[in-house]
Amino acid sequence: MSGISFGAVILGVTDVLPMTPSVKILVIDDGSSDGTSQIAAQMGVEHVRHRRNRGLAAAFSTGLDACLKFSADIIVNTDGDGQYRGGYSETD
16 A cells, blocks of 8 residues: 555545546445545545445456446546556656
8 A cells, every 4th residue: 555545545546537427436435444435525526435345356347337327438547546647657
């Protein structure tokens, strides 16, 4: 884990993809006990919460299903621990 907070991860994504009516961020909280859903709600981000940890594949599947319900044209998946910076580019 990089030490970056979950809130900072969301802000990093919004720096790259400014929030507009056509851009939505969806957080899948896989039953965490660290307040992920609460932080997402405070930041105005859509979120889905599993009542218990079901693992990466289940969380990814839940996210894809939700995105398809939103009729998403493009889906970008990342992790909430800051391992992947939102502003990363090939030149970094």
